[in-house]
Amino acid sequence: MALTGPKEMFEKAYAGGYAIGAFNVNNMEIIQGIVAAAEEEKAPLVLQVSAGARKYARQIYIMKLVEAALQECDLPICVHLDHGADFEICKDCIDGGFTSVMIDGSHLPFEENIALTKKVVEYAHDKGVWVEAELGRLAGIEEHVVSEKNIYTDPDQAVEFVERTGCDSLAIAIGTSHGAYKFKGEARLDFERLETITNMMKGYPLVLHGSSSVPQEFVEMANSYGGEIPGAKGVPEDLLRRAAKFGVCKINIDTDIRLAMTAVIRKTLKENPSEFDPRKYLGPARQAVKDMVQHKIKNVLGCSNAI
Template sequence: MPLTGTREMFARAYKEGYAVGAFNVNNMEIIQGIIQAATEEQAPLILQVSAGARKYAGQAYIRKLIEAALSESDLPIALHLDHGQDFDICKDCIDGGFTSVMIDGSHLSYEENIAVTKRVVAYAHDRGVVVEAELGRLAGVEDDVSSEHSIYTDPEQAVDFVQRTGCDSLAIAIGTSHGAYKFAGEAKLDFARLEKITNMLPDFPIVLHGASSVPQEFVQMANQYGGDIGSASGVPEDLLRKAATYGVCKINIDTDIRLAMTAVIRKYMAENPSHFDPRQYLTPARDAVKKMVQHKIRNVLGCSNKI
């Protein structure tokens, strides 16, 4: 089945009050685990590629791995660029067959963000590709994206930004953050701000970045078998499920997959010190990815049986 865009995915998600999972991919095992989970759950899917993944695996390699997955799947799958830093990166991915790109101008001034987003939108829409933009800034670190402080999204600016740029979805800042260390105290999301933005932009898809929940069972497993992850904490899953009823149609998940995969590999290597065949430890790692994604689809995103 060919790749698809996200317009139809998001329209149904908005109407029915669920979100589509956007899972970051870096290698074959992660892609296979995600596809297996979504196939069993009959869920729509967004596979997204960050700048770090493009550097690590190469865009062509990732594209071919996803082509292999598509040949064995009848799922609606979008291929998305996560955190495109400038026009040239977005153009390269559009020309390379991506069906969705994110232009992240959140590090720029407001007017500069509008200008670069408009440029990407014009190029993308002429080629049938959809565009996600970002307004506001998330704290934390993920690949090449980092910020010490959050800047929450202003609702009035959000309306002006969407109208002036023509973007198809908007990533906003309401309290999530990148990486595994999201909250020093009580976990909170600014639902009043989210509700206001949703009411002012009716039927418009909102995106949450930095939305991994950092399951403590995997933090403990990783630490038990030689890790040093510390006091990592994420966004409680009940808050993410609630967000999907406020117009959030896309929720990004990366850290939880990395954590589950690494914890399982650490455990396997500790229990099987004589093993050195990568297939031996990557098989349970792939299964850990599958189980994590299935859990997210069923219990957080609410998008099982939505195709």
């Protein structure tokens, strides 16, 4: 089976009021865990590759791992560049077989963001590749973008941005943020803003970044086995499920996978201090990824049996 683009899966998600999970991948165990979960749930997948992942694992290794997954399963899988910093990295990924790329000009002035996004769109569309862009800014740190506060997406600007750039989907800022420390007080997303944008752009797929929920059982597990992750707090899962009813077709999840893996590895090594076979701690970590992703697909994203 070949890689697919997001178009059909997003159209079905929009019509069905659910979201597709976009899960960041860095190595074999993560890819295997995600794909195994999606197989059981019969769910489409977006596998996201960040600039950091490309540097760590190298793009050719990641693509070969995805190729192996495609030979073993019968799932619609899209490979997506997460937070492309410039035209060059987007071009490299398009030329390297990615079926979707994100150009992140959210840190740029409005007109510069439009110009950069339009350049990527023109190159990508000529190759049949989907383009996600971002308008507004999320707090936290993600690859090349650092922001101390959220800058919420302006609905009127969103309409103009999409019309002028021709981008296929748009990541918006409504209160989510990158990393494990998303909220200090009560978690809140600006659903009024989301609903306004959705109503102004009927049928257009929106994206939420920074949408891990930071499950406290894994924070506590990691901390109880030597970790130091105090005060981590994510987006409540019921808010994410609600967002999928308002045109959000893709929800990005990375931190929760990292937490699950790290907590289980810490526990395994603490309970088996003489163990030095990587398979003995990476195996349980892979299962933790599978369990986490399966939970997200079934109970948060609502995309089980969506193939």
